[in-house]
Amino acid sequence: MxxxxxxxxxxxxxxxxxxxxxxxxxxEISLVKSSCLFALKNLKKWMxxxxxxxxxxxxxxxxxITKEPLGVVxxxxxxxxxxxxxLDPVIGAIAAGNAVVLKPSEVAPATSSLLAELLPRYVxxxxxxxxxxxxxxxxxxxxxxxxxxxxxxxxxxxxxxxASATKHLTPVVLELGGKCPVVVDSNINLxxxxxxxxxxxxxxxxxxxxxxxxxxxxxxxxxxxxxxxLKKVLEKFYGKDPLLSEDLSRVVTPNHFNxxxxxxxxxxxxxxxxxxxxxxxxxxxxxxxxxxDVPLDSAMMKEEIFGPLLPIITVExxxxxxxxxxxxxKPLAAYLFTRDSKLQKQFESTISAGGMIxxxxxxxxxxxxxxxxxxxxxxxxxxxxxxxxxxxxxxxxVLHRGFGGEAKARYPxxxxxxxxxxxxxxxxxxGAHIQAILGFPRGK
Amino acid sequence: MGTMAASVEEIGAAAPQALELHALQHLxxxxxxxxxxxxxxxxxxxxxxxxxxxxxxxxxxEAFRALxxxxxxxxxxxxxxxxxxxxxxxxxxxxxxxxxxAPEKVWxxxxxxxxxxxVVPEPLGVVxxxxxxxFPLGxxLEPLIGAIAAGNAVVLKPSELAPATAKFLEDNIGDYMxxxxxxxxQGGPAVGEQLMEQRWDKVLFTGCPRVARMxxAAASKHLTPVALELGGKCPCIFDSAxxxxxxxxxxSVNRVIFAKWSSCAGQACVAIDYILVEERFAPTLIxxxxxxxxxxxxxxxxxxxxxxxxxxxxxxxxLKDPAVAASVLHGGKLDAKSLCIEPTILLNPPLDSAIMTEEIFGPLLPIITVKxxxxxxxxxxxRPKPLAVYAFTNSAPLKRRIVEETSSGSVTxxxxxxxxxxxxxxxxxxxxxxxxxYHGKYSFEMFSHKKAVLKxxxxxxxxxxxxxxxxxxxxxxxxxxxYNYIRFIFTFLGxxxx
Numbered sequence: 023m024x025x026x027x028x029x030x031x032x033x034x035x036x037x038x039x040x041x042x043x044x045x046x047x048x049x050e051i052s053l054v055k056s057s058c059l060f061a062l063k064n065l066k067k068w069m070x071x072x073x074x075x076x077x078x079x080x081x082x083x084x085x086x087i088t089k090e091p092l093g094v095v096x097x098x099x100x101x102x103x104x105x106x107x108x109l110d111p112v113i114g115a116i117a118a119g120n121a122v123v124l125k126p127s128e129v130a131p132a133t134s135s136l137l138a139e140l141l142p143r144y145v146x147x148x149x150x151x152x153x154x155x156x157x158x159x160x161x162x163x164x165x166x167x168x169x170x171x172x173x174x175x176x177x178x179x180x181x182x183x184x185a186s187a188t189k190h191l192t193p194v195v196l197e198l199g200g201k202c203p204v205v206v207d208s209n210i211n212l213x214x215x216x217x218x219x220x221x222x223x224x225x226x227x228x229x230x231x232x233x234x235x236x237x238x239x240x241x242x243x244x245x246x247x248x249x250x251x252l253k254k255v256l257e258k259f260y261g262k263d264p265l266l267s268e269d270l271s272r273v274v275t276p277n278h279f280n281x282x283x284x285x286x287x288x289x290x291x292x293x294x295x296x297x298x299x300x301x302x303x304x305x306x307x308x309x310x311x312x313x314x315d316v317p318l319d320s321a322m323m324k325e326e327i328f329g330p331l332l333p334i335i336t337v338e339x340x341x342x343x344x345x346x347x348x349x350x351x352k353p354l355a356a357y358l359f360t361r362d363s364k365l366q367k368q369f370e371s372t373i374s375a376g377g378m379i380x381x382x383x384x385x386x387x388x389x390x391x392x393x394x395x396x397x398x399x400x401x402x403x404x405x406x407x408x409x410x411x412x413x414x415x416x417x418x419x420v421l422h423r424g425f426g427g428e429a430k431a432r433y434p435x436x437x438x439x440x441x442x443x444x445x446x447x448x449x450x451x452x453g454a455h456i457q458a459i460l461g462f463p464r465g466k
Numbered sequence: 467m468g469t470m471a472a473s474v475e476e477i478g479a480a481a482p483q484a485l486e487l488h489a490l491q492h493l494x495x496x497x498x499x500x501x502x503x504x505x506x507x508x509x510x511x512x513x514x515x516x517x518x519x520x521x522x523x524x525x526x527x528e529a530f531r532a533l534x535x536x537x538x539x540x541x542x543x544x545x546x547x548x549x550x551x552x553x554x555x556x557x558x559x560x561x562x563x564x565x566x567x568a569p570e571k572v573w574x575x576x577x578x579x580x581x582x583x584x585v586v587p588e589p590l591g592v593v594x595x596x597x598x599x600x601f602p603l604g605x606x607l608e609p610l611i612g613a614i615a616a617g618n619a620v621v622l623k624p625s626e627l628a629p630a631t632a633k634f635l636e637d638n639i640g641d642y643m644x645x646x647x648x649x650x651x652q653g654g655p656a657v658g659e660q661l662m663e664q665r666w667d668k669v670l671f672t673g674c675p676r677v678a679r680m681x682x683a684a685a686s687k688h689l690t691p692v693a694l695e696l697g698g699k700c701p702c703i704f705d706s707a708x709x710x711x712x713x714x715x716x717x718s719v720n721r722v723i724f725a726k727w728s729s730c731a732g733q734a735c736v737a738i739d740y741i742l743v744e745e746r747f748a749p750t751l752i753x754x755x756x757x758x759x760x761x762x763x764x765x766x767x768x769x770x771x772x773x774x775x776x777x778x779x780x781x782x783x784x785l786k787d788p789a790v791a792a793s794v795l796h797g798g799k800l801d802a803k804s805l806c807i808e809p810t811i812l813l814n815p816p817l818d819s820a821i822m823t824e825e826i827f828g829p830l831l832p833i834i835t836v837k838x839x840x841x842x843x844x845x846x847x848x849r850p851k852p853l854a855v856y857a858f859t860n861s862a863p864l865k866r867r868i869v870e871e872t873s874s875g876s877v878t879x880x881x882x883x884x885x886x887x888x889x890x891x892x893x894x895x896x897x898x899x900x901x902x903x904y905h906g907k908y909s910f911e912m913f914s915h916k917k918a919v920l921k922x923x924x925x926x927x928x929x930x931x932x933x934x935x936x937x938x939x940x941x942x943x944x945x946x947x948x949y950n951y952i953r954f955i956f957t958f959l960g961x962x963x964x
Contacts, residue, residue: 225931381924418874432724
């Protein structure tokens, strides 16, 4: 489907978010394909029961962990990567042997109806169904009993999903967002840094991505250099008039467009614009816009931006950035650009985030060996690669005992002699085991 | 029990605001402790685990007394099921924690060269553990071991229905562990509710589905991740044909009795709830159960008592149904004063009676007969997924069918309950029996966040990542995503048509 229907998929993605064809290929179609191929390649391995060491305590015995499907699961996806965020979880759910209902986002209607139309043609539609709809359909779906619910979206709805799941005690995976910070030290390759930040911010759906850099923290002294580098890179990427560039996504809906305008035009920050600011209401496009030193209590610094606005916050010493990040809720991703390995180590141990990258942005999500997911406010559970398979499986413990190894000591009537043997057995003492198996203590 | 219960009631009746302040203060202190980084070093975690071991060694007698006060548990049972298991788990955690905290290197594709990818476990922060009254020590401290090994600060909220053990924990934990990082908060439902009004980095709840729903609902307000260890009706499929007679049969009967009556008088989430056996073998099984029970349970102090009057009434109520009462074949004696119910066996009570639809959690054992033992599988499948499925059988085909066609937290063949003590096996439910697993390394993981860390260098820059886009870049990216480096190079060098 991903191969044959490429053109249609690109059209739908363009209709929904104005996604440039390259982003559609690189961020959605290619990732869906590689996810499928990865699952196909590894499925046998994932499905194989895993033998584990059975303890002396239950000798003779063998112990295994068997993966089994949870049953019927619900996947609710988001509008910014409407293909990827729908199919990636579904791939894992199917690999794990479940039946799936997919509820694509209604905010990306072209992709939603494309999935509803195409999926039944390519997969077993008795087990995999697409249900389209908005708030009321989603609410109705959430009332039903599922064996797992996988939700990608914002934390407000995430709370509602978890609250609905409570009724049937359904386990959930919540892939939410957060303000992904980028800490930029002065000890870097400036040009490469600027490019990677720009690619992660504006090259990802024009900032409308859960792992897009939300804001930058750098030192007062370095900020001007960083800003210059970013400006140069942006001009190279999108030309002198970014609103005319074909390589920038548009803002998804008028609602979000107005939300971003409110953030931009907020009088607390409107005088802090140092680059960009152009907007086209008709085309729903906003140019890459950079702010310098917006107040920390401005709306822009309190909410997840999810758009092409990039505030740069300055601190005196780079270490101060850690305290600032820790004063906010845990983000889905945190980024640090530096060659200083001590700073890297400190960042790794001090900052908690879903995932982190040193000297790049966003790319960790393409590595299927890394678990992708949030922590705290940015979500619970993780997926990608084998982790998706595990997210939709139950690891059932299976213990096989024989009838040998009968230990009288475990049964009543209890006595201090039996207790002594039990103590030895639980402490792993071989002598006690032997006594136990030989039927000690004698008598009752 | 009388005096203990009174003091708990006093606590429960105290001014709600005072309790709230108390809980908030604790939480504030724990947050500061965690944020100071105190709980992260390996040495701290190991010292806490050692402290716990010392507590279990030095205060063993007090622990036995508390468990006897709360549940009438014999020392041997208390050691076998709680204290001993905890010592084993704590020692294992001490041995392994160094390995658990180590980052795991994972594969990074050549296309990301130079790159280094790792999964780094980190503590979640401040966690809350609700434990249950039936294994009040074990269900409090087993998760605590994992939470501490993972580097968290912890609040333990033991069940108020086992007040002696709750008090034992409150009195002793602070002396053996770091009181700025581990706190015990006693109280009833009101205290539980107040605790859940706060945001936690994780909550583990062991108990019944009704309260689990309240915990999860409260948790959803803060997006607090939860793990729920619930119960269910754990069936025991008794394949008499393949077990045979003689020693194997006796061994099986011993183990059934152990799993039903010897573990907290059947008040255990992993206890055998009911048995399924072929009609023709039922009489032999019942006969053996009766005779072995006589040997094992000669004295009344060999079995725990029912935890309190409310549960005693509940269990008595299960037998009130005339059709159920008529199916009692053995036992049935109830002593409300001492809260003792003798081991009771029933044969084919109605399937729609409460005793067959609710989790029994007591010393009543229904035996349900089937025509063929394979029919048990459909019987189990038709019901909510339990925490454990047990089967006594030598038949490999039956074993395979049970594993593949039923779903439960775990499956154990030819024994029961013992899987709880094997720390290499994850312990937890599925479906109605809960979600989240722990024990051994799984406890560590339950209270950790596995953070993905990708390190890149500045050296190799792939221009094709960046706009402005063109067809050649798209072609190269296709090849890269398929790790098709040869074609990538050709395209890059302009030797391949796009």
